[in-house]
Each structure stands twice: as structure tokens, then as C-alpha cells.
Amino acid sequence: MGRVPCCDKANVKRGPWSPEEDAALRTYVEKHHGTVSNWIAMPQKAGLRRCGKSCRLRWLNYLRPDIKHGCFTEEEDNIICTLYNNIGSRWSVIASNLPGRTDNDVKNYWNTKLKKKLLGTSKNSFTSSAPAPAPAPVAAPRVKTEPAHAPADHLAAPPPLDSGFGFAEELYNYHSYRLLPELPPFAMPPSASTSAGDAFLSELGIGSFGELLGGFGEFAPIYSPSTSHGTSNAQATTTSLTHHELLGGLMNLEY
DNA sequence: AAGTGGCTCAACCGCATGTAG
DNA sequence: CCTACATGCGGTTGAGCCACT
Numbered sequence A: 001m002g003r004v005p006c007c008d009k010a011n012v013k014r015g016p017w018s019p020e021e022d023a024a025l026r027t028y029v030e031k032h033h034g035t036v037s038n039w040i041a042m043p044q045k046a047g048l049r050r051c052g053k054s055c056r057l058r059w060l061n062y063l064r065p066d067i068k069h070g071c072f073t074e075e076e077d078n079i080i081c082t083l084y085n086n087i088g089s090r091w092s093v094i095a096s097n098l099p100g101r102t103d104n105d106v107k108n109y110w111n112t113k114l115k116k117k118l119l120g121t122s123k124n125s126f127t128s129s130a131p132a133p134a135p136a137p138v139a140a141p142r143v144k145t146e147p148a149h150a151p152a153d154h155l156a157a158p159p160p161l162d163s164g165f166g167f168a169e170e171l172y173n174y175h176s177y178r179l180l181p182e183l184p185p186f187a188m189p190p191s192a193s194t195s196a197g198d199a200f201l202s203e204l205g206i207g208s209f210g211e212l213l214g215g216f217g218e219f220a221p222i223y224s225p226s227t228s229h230g231t232s233n234a235q236a237t238t239t240s241l242t243h244h245e246l247l248g249g250l251m252n253l254e255y
Numbered sequence B: 001a002a003g004t005g006g007c008t009c010a011a012c013c014g015c016a017t018g019t020a021g
Numbered sequence C: 001c002c003t004a005c006a007t008g009c010g011g012t013t014g015a016g017c018c019a020c021t
Helices: A018-033 A042-046 A052-063 A075-087 A091-096 A101-118 A152-156 A169-175 A194-205 A209-214 A216-224 A243-250
Strands: none
Touching: A018 A052, A042 A052, A052 A101, A075 A091, A075 A101, A075 A209, A091 A101
16 A cells, blocks of 8 residues: 555646646636645646646745745855754755745755855855854754754864854854854853844844744743744743843853 | 756655644 | 644756856
């Protein structure tokens, strides 16, 4: 007994999508205000001879109106590398930090360009402001209670401290490599405040602390975004923690 | 101009997870 | 609680394109 197929493979079209199919899919989804309640039933309703999963993928990765196509910026490179160092190949999580990018896009970009860039022989092959490449962590299991940190072998080769690193990169490295003895203590700016936290997030290209902490599973329980989630003033309402306190906690926990 | 080897990226596959009944 | 089904996700494939010889 094999798996139950998600569709009748003999009667569905496969391969590249035609402009007519794209139009039919786009029309259907837009008619339903961008949400499809049942992708399996959707192709028949839209008059498409496609697998529902294929339709969903086509919409999410290509037809969605907010998709950003084209070259990745250096800032996006940095975010991808930083998050990959921390959480491994969890492309959907990484993509969620890059507005307009899909997990497939990020994955393809990593596999075809970034990985080579990082593994390149030139010591300057990576951008000067980016964290140095670390051994790729094994992808964390896709469970909600996953360990937040990369596995221990991740500690084998920490990135060198580079004076060119910004606050954000240093904090991430600090987190990623568990304060190896050779790393000097990370100094919190004396004037650290909500605005410092905002600047930190802005530097990472992350919209809210909730997004940041989403990558650090064990911090999630102490943080609950306020109703102003996504704004620069988001705070941890359940604990009344400020950005400053969260940053402090982020740096002190486990170290 | 033709051959070929590498690269890109859309699409597919199958497993994991979520959820409704 | 169990089962079946839908959805989400990461890994992989292969057609088409391009640069090089």
C-alpha cells in the first residue's frame, strides 16, 4: 500500500504553466480575495487541469501580487546568511524576514549563489559588513518546541570578530557561538533604549521583535507582541519588557 | 556554427504537521 | 483518542539558457 496520491496524476497537467493557466488561477484567487479555502478542490472550480498543490505553489511562488522578483540586495544576503547560521535551512522562516521573497526563492538563491559565495576561496568573497560564514547547521526539526540554537557542532568554527561588523551582526554572532572564550564581552550601548532596539531591528531588516524572537524559540514564552505588532514601538505586553530588557536578556541567557 | 558543460529557477516529490470529524 | 485528509515545507529534478571552446 503506497501513499494516497493528492490528485489523479493521469488527469492533471504537469510542467510549466501557460499564460492562460496563470490567468485562470489569478482570476480565481483574486475573485476569492486572495484566499483559497481548499486548494485540492480549487483546480476543478477554476477550470484548471492541475494538481491543487501545484496551483498553490504557483500562486505563492509566482503569481502573488506582493512577490518581489529580481536580484537580492546585499542587506538581504546578510539577513539570509545570519539566519542560516542560526537556524539552518528553515527557508520559510528566513523568507518571512524578507518581504516579498518566497522560501523557494531564498532556497534557490542560497543553493545557487550564496553558498558558493560563502565557500569561495577568496577571503573577501563575502561582503565586508556580513558575518563570516559558519559551518551550516543541520536544519532544525519542524516542530513548534524546537531547540532554538543550532547544534553543538555549530560551535566548531566561530566567525572571527570583525571590527566592520555592526551591532546587529555582533549580537547575532554572540548568540550563535555562545560566547566562545576568545570573544570579548559584548558591550551593551550605555544609552540602549527602545530606539536602540529599533535601530538594531532596522539594521537586521526585521520589522518587529516578534519576528526576531521567532527565530529564538526559547524566548517566545517571554515575549508577546502588543497590538501594535509591526510598529517600531512594539513591546512585550505580557511582561512589560522593553527592547532594552529583551536585548539584555537575549545577551545574558545561557552565557 | 556547433557542441558541451555549467547555471538558474520553476516545478515536482514526499514527508511532517495541523485539523476536522 | 483515532483516522483521514489538507496544507506546509525542504530537498531534488530537469528544461532552458548562456558562456565558452
